[in-house]
Amino acid sequence: MAGGGNLESGEPEFQIAPMVDVLLVILIFFMTITSAQVLKVDRNIKLPIAQNATKKENMRREAIVNVQWNAEKHSAGFTFDDQSYEDASRMLEPLRSAKARSDQTRDTATSPEEYRAVIRADRDVPVRYVAAAMGACAQAGISDISFSATNRD
Numbered sequence: 001m002a003g004g005g006n007l008e009s010g011e012p013e014f015q016i017a018p019m020v021d022v023l024l025v026i027l028i029f030f031m032t033i034t035s036a037q038v039l040k041v042d043r044n045i046k047l048p049i050a051q052n053a054t055k056k057e058n059m060r061r062e063a064i065v066n067v068q069w070n071a072e073k074h075s076a077g078f079t080f081d082d083q084s085y086e087d088a089s090r091m092l093e094p095l096r097s098a099k100a101r102s103d104q105t106r107d108t109a110t111s112p113e114e115y116r117a118v119i120r121a122d123r124d125v126p127v128r129y130v131a132a133a134m135g136a137c138a139q140a141g142i143s144d145i146s147f148s149a150t151n152r153d
Contacts, residue, residue, distance in 0.1 A: 061102050061113065063095060063142065065133050067121035076129035078136075088132035095140035113144075120148040 066079040078085040081098065085091050099115045106115075117137040121130045130147075137145050 061106065062116040062118055063098055063137070065091070065095075065117060065119045065137065067119065067125050067129055067133055069122040069124040069129075071124065076125050078129075078133060088129070088136040091133075091136045092139055095137060095142065099141055115142055116144040116146060117142045118146050118148055 063080060068077045068079065070077060075086075078088050078091055080091045080094055083094065095117070102115045119130060119133050119137070121133070134145055
């Protein structure tokens with residue numbers, strides 16, 4: 001008989017091996033879907049402090065735009081999808097294509113939210129560079145734009 005249980009005791013045996021297999025598959029699944037979002041976040045950026053900052057909801061349909069400040073050059077650099085840009089207007093086409101790809105695969109019944117851009121700017125970045133990133137997102141057709149801040153230093 002399959003399972004190799006003891007026929008004399010009359011009680012079924014608890015098989016733990018299949019449960020461990022299922023848990024490992026679930027663990028691998030969650031590791032793969034979260035690592036893509038973690039890679040897009042630049043840990044070198046020091047976010048501005050906002051007293052009422054709240055933890056954001058995780059969305060699969062979002063663009064993460066990092067704005068870094070180079071104090072030596074007195075200029076900002078932009079990063080989107082692991083590509084660096086000197087000017088925010090150069091992100092326009094990559095943002096458009098990312099939004100288009102997301103809209104094609106979106107199921108409005110299960111995912112009613114719009115494609116969102118999250119701008120993570122260094123606290124030393126002048127406002128004009130953040131506004132340039134916002135403008136690039138808006139020109140790409142992204143109307144839901146949010147900013148990342150922290151509530152502690």
